[in-house]
Amino acid sequence: MTSALLTLNAGSSSLKIGLFPLVGEAPLARGLVDRMGPDAILKLTDAQDVALPTSGVITNHFDAIKTVVAALRQRWPDLDVLAIGHRIVHGGAERSEPVILTDDVLAELTDLAPFAPLHQPHNLAGVRAAMAAFPGVPQIGCFDTAFHRHHPWVNDTFGLPRFLYEQGVRRYGFHGLSYEYISGEIQRTAPHLAAGRVIIAHLGNGASMCAVRDGRSIASTMGFSALDGLPMGTRCGQLDPGVVLYLMDQKGMTAAAISDLLYKQSGLLGLSGLSNDMRTLEAAGTPEATEAIDYFVFRCQREVGGLAAALGGIDALVFSGGIGENSPFIRSRICESMAWMGIEMDPGRNAGNERLISRDNAATRVLVIPTNEEVVIARAAQAILRSNQEVRA
Helix, strand or coil: CEEEEEEEEECCCCEEEEEEECCCCCCCEEEEEECCCCCCEEEEEECCCCECCCCCCCCCHHHHHHHHHHHHHHHCCCEEEEEEEEEECCCCCCCCCCEECCHHHHHHHHHCHHHCCCCHHHHHHHHHHHHHHCCCCCEEEEECCHHHCCCCHHHCCCCCCHHHHHCCCCCCCCCHHHHHHHHHHHHHHCHHHHCCEEEEEEECCCEEEEEEECCEEEEECCCCCCCCCCCCCCCCCCCCHHHHHHHHHCCCCCHHHHHHHHHHCCHHHHHHCCCCCHHHHHHHCCHHHHHHHHHHHHHHHHHHHHHHHHHCCCCEEEEEHHHHHHCHHHHHHHHCCCHHHCECECHHHHHCCCCECECCCCCEEEEECCCCHHHHHHHHHHHHHHHHHHHHC
16 A cells, blocks of 8 residues: 655645655656646656656546556556645644644634635635545644744834734735745755854745744744735736835725736736746846846835844844746846845856855855745645554554
């Protein structure tokens, strides 16, 4: 019997899949369903990166899971999935640990959808599809907000009446699974840095930064929603709330239209008028693309400075995420004017995407660490399974 754990990361039109053993972190298989619908693309490979044959029409999350599981069972006919772990963007103000997803918990998480409208409904659609495909199998929720639940109060609140804070209007922070993985990697490979003041830059189509001390989140650039902080692929980043009032009062825009503007038409796409993909903008060379990159770099530099102030200094800057891991150009641009913080890039190391990309004598270490949210989810599922087995014993 091949007993295993499944990890799922459901987006609006995508599903990332990992199949993990009950012990260990090397995946048995990994996959991605993209462009869910008539033009769906599914890539599924085993541990040796050999493609697994798949067939079927994928129009929704249930179809995606059914197709993936059929392919996995063709490769492992005796496959027994003992638990399924899910990435869920929002866990609310109290959840700081993974939990088993019961009907009551799902109802609570559904109520949080207005806090993360671009992510939460699709995350939960993946959960419900997995429940239908695997009745009786434990479903485990891992929350992007959980890593930030120990913020000092001053980093958790807004300058609004207190009753709004008690009603949930506060800074939550996101990308927590990524930050948890990176923090663990730093602890494993450089414990002297883990005990210090670290800023992690998760730069991708969604982008944020997090200030970490002793492995705990102190402050994050994302706040109440996944709109705040850095400009992203299609999201605006930091914005004066007066702009929203102006759009409503003077331009007659509805809440739905403003939401669409801020979440889907802004950021790199809106600034460049060309693309939300940094690779496309780097290659384009148009004035608008250049200005979009300039703004992204400027906001990154500004946020690094702010987070260093929250930490009382900086010992290490870590790049992660699709842009952070793969764009030497953007890393160089962000670091080029930050020598005053002890940040000095080694051009050769940076161009080679090495793990350490700062100069040997630099006061602040600069690293590139690929993130792995699926491993964090698998660890949580393994831990909960072990705990349940110990209780039954």
